[in-house]
Amino acid sequence: MIFIAVFCGASAGNDPMYMAIAREVGRAIAQRGLGVVYGGGHVGLMGAVADAAMEAGGRVVGVIPGFMTERELAHERVSELVIVRDMHERKLVMHERSQAVIALPGGFGTMDELFELLTWRQLGLHAKPMGLLNVNGFYSPLLAQMERMEMEGFLHGDTRVMFDNDVEALIDGLVAAIVRV
Numbered sequence: 001m002i003f004i005a006v007f008c009g010a011s012a013g014n015d016p017m018y019m020a021i022a023r024e025v026g027r028a029i030a031q032r033g034l035g036v037v038y039g040g041g042h043v044g045l046m047g048a049v050a051d052a053a054m055e056a057g058g059r060v061v062g063v064i065p066g067f068m069t070e071r072e073l074a075h076e077r078v079s080e081l082v083i084v085r086d087m088h089e090r091k092l093v094m095h096e097r098s099q100a101v102i103a104l105p106g107g108f109g110t111m112d113e114l115f116e117l118l119t120w121r122q123l124g125l126h127a128k129p130m131g132l133l134n135v136n137g138f139y140s141p142l143l144a145q146m147e148r149m150e151m152e153g154f155l156h157g158d159t160r161v162m163f164d165n166d167v168e169a170l171i172d173g174l175v176a177a178i179v180r181v
Contacts, residue, residue, distance in 0.1 A: 001059060002178060003035040007113040008075070009047040009106030018105055021135050022048035024167045030058025031047060032175065037098045039090065039113075040064030040073035040082070042051070044103055050075050063093045091116050100174040101130040105138040122157045129151035129177035131162040131170045139163060 001108050006029075013021050026049040029036050036053045039046050040062030050060045059077040065086050068074065074081060091113055103114045120126050132139040143163060149155045162177070164170040 001033075001035050002038045002175070003059075003098045004029055005094045005101045005173060006036055006038045006046075006049050006104065007101065007106060007110045008049060008104035009110055010013075010039070010041050010044040010046050011107065012044050012048075013105060015136065017136060018045060019048050020028065021139070021167065022104055022122040023052035023132065024045075025049055025102065025133065025171075026052030026054075026058070026072065027056045027059075028167050029053055029056075030056035032171065034171075034175070036095050037161065038093075039059045039109070040075055040078070042077075043072045043073060045106065047075060049104070054078065056162060059161055061097055063090050063097070076162070080093055088110070095118070095120070095126065095128075098128070099178050100128055102170065102174060103131070103139075104133050105135055118159065118161070122159050124157060127158065129174045130163065131174050133136065133167065133170055134163050134165045136165075142146050 022045040030053040039047055041047060053060050057123050061080045062075050062078040063082045068108060069083060082093055084093055101117055106126050162173050
């Protein structure tokens with residue numbers, strides 16, 4: 001089974017649109033017969049992605065550090081819950097268990113996950129397709145910054161990232177790219 005790692009916020013955000021889009025992502029992945037690998041929480045956008053994927057009959061693998069389970073943040077109803085030592089191991093396991101990455105809006109944790117995999121990609125450590133769901137222009141400033149970094153000579157190698165504000169189009173693009181990798 002092909003799994004897509006979903007990076008997203010443990011918060012709901014200020015606009016109800018973010019939760020609706022998170023549910024749409026989970027549902028769309030499951031409806032294609034794909035699995036979700038995500039941060040393992042039951043709250044915010046993370047919980048919405050997992051719940052929607054499971055409601056649509058999908059397989060959901062949550063990866064969560066032990067200290068977070070102690071705070072009762074773990075989603076106990078996912079298909080598989082992997083408890084790891086720390087945030088570093090979480091990113092590695094999510095990477096190992098997925099064939100593509102999609103980032104939804106989120107905070108520092110989402111950016112940390114995204115930037116680590118972008119760095120690994122630039123270093124040639126993986127060639128997995130990566131996509132940004134640019135909901136409400138959330139990633140537009142980052143995309144502009146990435147263009148600037150490339151223009152100024154600070155990005156090299158394969159730093160391509162798909163981006164779209166349409167869930168279906170982005171997931172279809174990622175799936176098509178997995179086939180080519």
